[in-house]
Amino acid sequence: MSLFERWLTLWVALCIVAGIALGQLFPAAFRAIGAMEVAQVNLPVAGLIWLMIVPMLMKVDFGALRQVGRHWRGIGVTLFVNWAVKPFSMALLGAVFIGWLFRPWLPAGEIPSYIAGLILLAAAPCTAMVFVWSNLCRGEPNFTLSQVAVNDAIMVVAFAPIVGLLLGLSAIVVPWQTLLLSVGLYIVVPVILAQGLRAALLRRGGESGGEAGLQRALAAIGPASLAALLATLVLLFGFQGEQILAQPAVIALLAVPILIQVYFNAGLAYLLNRWTGEAHCVAGPSALIGASNFFELAVAAAIGLFGFRSGAALATVVGVLIEVPVMLSVVAIVNRTRGWYEAGPAVRRLAGR
Secondary structure, three states: OOHHHHOHHHHHHHHHHHHHHHHHHOHHHHHHHHOOEEOOEEHHHHHHHHHHHHHHHOOOOHHHHHHHHHHHHHHHHHHHHHHHHHHHHHHHHHHHHHHHHOHHHOOHHHHHHHHHHHHHHHOOEOOOOHHHHHHHOOOOHHHHHHHHHHHHHHHHHHHHHHHHHHHOOOOOOOOHHHHHHHHHHHHHHHHHHHHHHHHHHHHOOOOOOHHHHHHHHHHHHHHHHHHHHHHHHHHHHHHHHHHHHHOHHHHHHHHHHHHHHHHHHHHHHHHHHHHHOOOHHHHHHHHHHHHOEOHHHHHHHHHHHHOOOOHHHHHHHHHHHHHHHHHHHHHHHHHHOHHHHHOOHHHHHHHOO
16 A cells, blocks of 8 residues: 555545635635536536546456356345344434434424435435445455446436335435436446556557556556545535534534444345355455445435425435445445455355365
8 A cells, every 4th residue: 555545534634624724715606616506417527536546447347257156145234234224223323313312403493304315315325436445445446336236227217215214205206307307427438438548558569558558547546546545535525514604513413423334234145255265355345335325316316306405405415425435434444354354254254166
């Protein structure tokens, strides 16, 4: 791990502070950047996400995707956590913390809306950023891509029914434009671009081509990927700095169930993978996919259902604010516990076959 990666948590903290400060100093500039949207998808942020995930997608060998079936345990665990546990556990956490424990300190009229926002956040698994988390924990790139693709396919048909069930609404207005545009921007186009670059490098002759040339190119563009992550943080916190400073107590209270949710689902996926004997390079991204959220879709759905200034919209924005720092902590836990994970009886037994 490079010196830059080793101190990534520090750079993240500095970018959070810088984003909030710049948002206050240059509000017009951040409003202009924030207005560059199509179907609630911010185009500058989408561009930075491309810089983040294209290097990871260049590692994907589509010829090896047929071997992903060997990791059926990891796929099964992630699907179970994403669709049978996460939305329902968040509904329970929202009811306990927001609807009961924290009720005296929250605006009474907004409590149902806050809980709805938390549910919307949990019902949509992450699409783009998970490639970054998988790369940081040395995850299997083919597994990560195939798992995200499966989740996207399920999300198209399952998001509305699950949210409708948990919110008690008979007709959920799914922001289809946001959902389909996000899948296109964060999966389809980056995959095509990354695979085109990969094929061009592998075809090229001499020292700059072939497998060695591909690895050199990946090493060269790796820092740009992390720099894009930090720039995204500056933008996100610049966009939301006013809300953070205006309602710090409400945001802190809303963050509690989200934090518990992330660690619970990541821990559950990680332990289930260890119990079933899955390899660590699959268990890491499985835990991270199981814990992270597709916040663009959640924010768009909250605004569409409850309005821009609703408690639901604010709750989904809190998910945006804490996503990167919390997921980095999960990455650190996964990396530091690799020895313990691989000492599991089922992992050792299947690794020896």
